[in-house]
Amino acid sequence: MEAIRLREPCLVVLVGAAGSGKSTLAAGWFDDREILSSDRYREVASGDAADQGASDEAFRLLHRDLEARLAKSGSAIVDATNVQPFARRALLERAHAAGVPAIALVLDLPADVVLARNAARTDRVVPAAAVRRQLADLHRSLDGRGLPPEGFDEVYVIRTPEALDGLVLLRGSAPVSPRNPPR
Numbered sequence: 204m205e206a207i208r209l210r211e212p213c214l215v216v217l218v219g220a221a222g223s224g225k226s227t228l229a230a231g232w233f234d235d236r237e238i239l240s241s242d243r244y245r246e247v248a249s250g251d252a253a254d255q256g257a258s259d260e261a262f263r264l265l266h267r268d269l270e271a272r273l274a275k276s277g278s279a280i281v282d283a284t285n286v287q288p289f290a291r292r293a294l295l296e297r298a299h300a301a302g303v304p305a306i307a308l309v310l311d312l313p314a315d316v317v318l319a320r321n322a323a324r325t326d327r328v329v330p331a332a333a334v335r336r337q338l339a340d341l342h343r344s345l346d347g348r349g350l351p352p353e354g355f356d357e358v359y360v361i362r363t364p365e366a367l368d369g370l371v372l373l374r375g376s377a378p379v380s381p382r383n384p385p386r
Contacts (some may be wrong), residue, residue: 245258
């Protein structure tokens, strides 16, 4: 994969099923204060990162913090599945209101890779049926009517583990070295 240049400030929206490598990518390339993780907000809302019943409150908090961060001219990366258009729309509205570019990094890895990575997690394994639904939602989004017309300034689709491993991000005019290279 060629290098991806991120304009500063910007909103980076990670899009992909559980197990695709979104959190690893975020942790490897971005500072903790830039990462807005839906799992982290679920834990704040309910004490349990896996509590899907806390999602409404978690995303209310995430959206509030995203607005504040973008208003201060800071870049933000949203680490959530974002496989459905309504989820991306809420993020795009906030980026547009703040006047910052919105970039989608889509992790469309092969289903067998995603399912195997999810099953091998040491923390929270998402049920395989839920991962398959997320993959189906993702593929509906990428069928030609998906991300580009939604309002993203740039969309990058990463389709192989090798492309993810070789990802290079440039911020401003200099390359960023990964703190923990994505796997």
